[in-house]
Amino acid sequence: MNFGIIKILxxxxxxxxxxNKALLFIFIFTLGVITLATMLLDFINKNFxxxxxAQIGDKGFFVMFLAISSISTVTSIILGLNCIKSDxxxxxxSQILAFPIKRIEFLIARVFxxxxxxxxxxxxxxxxxxxxxxLTSSGTFINGSLFLxxxxxGANMLTLITLxxxxxxxxxxxxxxxxxxxxxxxxxxxGSYLMSLGPDKLFSDLSIFKIINLFLYFFFPRMQEMDxxxxxxxxxxxxxxxxxxxxxHYFVAFIILFSLFGLFFSRKEM
Amino acid sequence: MILAENxxxxxxxxxxxxxVSLSVNKGEVFALLGPNGAGKTTFVKTLLGLVRLSExxxxxxxxxxxxxxxxxxxxxxxEKFSFHNYYTVYGCVEFFGKMHGLKGxxxxxxxxxxxxxxxxxEISMKKLNTISKxxxxxxxxxxxxxxxxxxxxxxEPFSGLDPLAIKxxxxxIAKLASDSQKTVFINSHILSEMERICDSMAILNxxxxxxSGKMSELLDGSGLEDYFYKLVKDV
Numbered sequence: 463m464n465f466g467i468i469k470i471l472x473x474x475x476x477x478x479x480x481x482n483k484a485l486l487f488i489f490i491f492t493l494g495v496i497t498l499a500t501m502l503l504d505f506i507n508k509n510f511x512x513x514x515x516a517q518i519g520d521k522g523f524f525v526m527f528l529a530i531s532s533i534s535t536v537t538s539i540i541l542g543l544n545c546i547k548s549d550x551x552x553x554x555x556s557q558i559l560a561f562p563i564k565r566i567e568f569l570i571a572r573v574f575x576x577x578x579x580x581x582x583x584x585x586x587x588x589x590x591x592x593x594x595x596x597l598t599s600s601g602t603f604i605n606g607s608l609f610l611x612x613x614x615x616g617a618n619m620l621t622l623i624t625l626x627x628x629x630x631x632x633x634x635x636x637x638x639x640x641x642x643x644x645x646x647x648x649x650x651x652x653g654s655y656l657m658s659l660g661p662d663k664l665f666s667d668l669s670i671f672k673i674i675n676l677f678l679y680f681f682f683p684r685m686q687e688m689d690x691x692x693x694x695x696x697x698x699x700x701x702x703x704x705x706x707x708x709x710x711h712y713f714v715a716f717i718i719l720f721s722l723f724g725l726f727f728s729r730k731e732m
Numbered sequence: 733m734i735l736a737e738n739x740x741x742x743x744x745x746x747x748x749x750x751x752v753s754l755s756v757n758k759g760e761v762f763a764l765l766g767p768n769g770a771g772k773t774t775f776v777k778t779l780l781g782l783v784r785l786s787e788x789x790x791x792x793x794x795x796x797x798x799x800x801x802x803x804x805x806x807x808x809x810x811e812k813f814s815f816h817n818y819y820t821v822y823g824c825v826e827f828f829g830k831m832h833g834l835k836g837x838x839x840x841x842x843x844x845x846x847x848x849x850x851x852x853x854e855i856s857m858k859k860l861n862t863i864s865k866x867x868x869x870x871x872x873x874x875x876x877x878x879x880x881x882x883x884x885x886x887x888e889p890f891s892g893l894d895p896l897a898i899k900x901x902x903x904x905i906a907k908l909a910s911d912s913q914k915t916v917f918i919n920s921h922i923l924s925e926m927e928r929i930c931d932s933m934a935i936l937n938x939x940x941x942x943x944s945g946k947m948s949e950l951l952d953g954s955g956l957e958d959y960f961y962k963l964v965k966d967v
Contacts, residue, residue: 553814562803562829671842679945701764732782 467563468571475545475575484540485583488521492533493589499526500594507599518601519523526591527608531615531689534584538576538619539642542626543635545576556732565728573624573720579671580619606693619710621683621716622646628723631730650686657687667683683709683715733758733883733915734779739788741774741939748774750939752788756919756932758882760911761916763926763947766936767964772919773811774815776887780808781919792883807881811888813872817861819854824860825874832879846877849904866897873904884908890922898925905929927956937964 503522504727546569547556559568577680592603620643629638652675656664664676695701741749748771756762766772779788781797783804795802812872815824826843833843846873848852850870855863860871869892876884886905890898906929908914920926926933927947934944943950950957 467831470827474816474827478818481818482896548816552816553810553812555818556777556780556782557808557812557813557815560803560806560808563801563807563831564800578797654861730785731784 464563464567465732467561468567468574471563471571472556472575473567473577475555475572476578478548479541479545479579479731482540482544485579487589488533488537488540489583492510492583493531493590494532496526496587496594499529500591500598503594503595504598511711519595519603522599523591523595524693524696525601526595527588527611528693530584530587531590531692533620534580534615535622535646537583538580538622539626539639540650541576541580542573542623543630543638544723545623546627547571547630547635554646559732566724568680569627569720569724569727573620573627576627577616577622580623581616583614584619585612596635607698610695610701611692614688617683617689617712617716618685618692621685624723625718628719628726631727646685649684650689653684653686659665681715681718683712683719722730733760733792734762734789734917736775739778739790739791740772740786741778742786742804747939749778752936752941753940754823754934754941754944757894757915758915759904759913760931761929762918763933764917764919764936765921765923765926765933765960767921769938770869770936771919771939772921772936773887776808776917776919776941779885780806802893805880805882806885807876807879807883809872809876809887809889811876811891813869817859819860820857821860821863821867821874822847822856824871825878828875829878832881834879842878846874849877850874851900865892866894869893869897869950870900870940873901877904878918882913883917885917885919887919888921889918890920890925902929907930923957923960935960935963 499522503519504517510730549558559565588608595603625645626638626642629642633641656675656679691705691708734754736752736754738750739749750771750773753773754764774783778785779792779797779801781800783799787931790797792802792806815827819880822843825846826839829839829843829846840962844853847856848885850873852867852870852874855867860868863871889901889905893901902925905916905918908916909929909931917927918926918930932945933947933950935942947956
């Protein structure tokens with residue numbers, strides 16, 4: 463691995479992607495939503511004589527975290543769809559790949575650069591929420607739970623960016639966006655269903671759809687479960703052995719996804 | 733510097749390169765000539781590892797082209813140079829220098845020098861989407877000059893340039909050629925410019941090499957245009 467080249471290309475990705483107009487719009491929109499939510503919280507605290515202001519603040523923060531997480535899902539997909547596709551659109555892909563770099567290095571730099579922007583967007587939004595909520599209510603917002611929840615969200619953003627970048631190689635952006643949103647919802651629903659079945663019923667009554675769902679469940683990073691982890695962490699749950707097993711599976715499944723992406727991209731002709 | 737042995741490239745059933753063999757020596761200015769659709773760009777793409785060979789062996793400075801390190805010291809200018817629009821002319825050339833390993837004051841000096849050589853210093857702070865086609869192509873040439881490339885690959889370099897820019901580009905190529913260490917590979921269908929600046933050539937038609945060798949020996953006193961038309965027409 464040539465880390466010098468990866469660093470230069472990562473900087474290039476960041477410089478390229480932070481100008482994304484859709485991203486800027488969503489960013490401003492998010493800040494607006496956070497400000498409105500804070501004003502609403504302040505209004506409730508002042509006018510309804512709530513006994514436990516800290517609890518209201520914590521609940522409000524939990525809801526805002528979920529809202530920012532959902533918005534970050536959209537920003538991650540947008541960034542993923544654009545980070546490699548824009549090199550094709552600007553016809554600069556052949557010039558970049560003509561440098562003495564491996565294609566996997568190019569992919570790492572593009573995905574990592576897009577992930578950094580998505581993370582900065584997410585952290586800035588969370589930071590702004592913490593600041594605004596601290597001014598209007600007395601809850602405790604910065605703690606270890608927030609840190610664990612942020613790591614879980616960060617992992618999901620990385621997976622979404624990788625998957626979006628992969629799909630964008632073959633399908634136009636708008637269709638890719640729609641497909642990814644549907645896929646995200648589909649895997650969330652089927653993942654929750656399979657999780658609820660328990661080990662004894664997991665492999666019974668196998669149909670084609672169930673086999674596909676099981677394949678996705680075992681070989682694809684479980685984003686819905688990661689979302690659930692982020693929620694329970696935020697509610698105060700600790701990181702335990704079962705979390706470690708889940709994170710281990712998620713990591714291996716992500717490596718499989720990225721390797722597959724790398725394999726397809728290395729075979730793609732420019 | 734470049735050695736192609738019986739290389740073929742198929743796109744589905746279409747044979748873009750058919751058993752092509754040629755060699756380019758170090759320090760040569762080599763022209764790959766042929767009509768549109770002859771397979772010239774496919775050859776360049778295989779050289780740069782952008783498309784995979786179907787058959788044969790292609791070496792760049794002794795290394796297989798599938799090895800990315802074969803492209804160390806290789807500069808490439810596509811037919812229509814374009815890069816991310818938000819870059820300034822200076823930033824774009826600097827980026828290419830960085831990618832070739834230049835840093836710090838050397839990078840800055842080499843970038844300014846390259847911009848000066850192609851006459852775009854005055855527009856160095858303009859963004860790429862605000863400059864003319866000719867200025868963009870000159871910026872592309874500056875990206876080749878910023879680092880010490882040993883092999884320069886030019887894909888249809890004169891295409892779309894005005895006569896003044898063509899003259900300047902020819903001067904730059906002549907200057908590069910005067911450095912006996914540098915190899916210049918030009919892929920073109922514009923013959924009038926090639927005769928004077930190239931040492932060797934190959935003529936490609938329908939994916940096949942018709943002739944290959946020293947320009948003076950092949951032409952044997954006749955003009956390149958006449959020679960080319962006769963050869964291609966006969967096929």
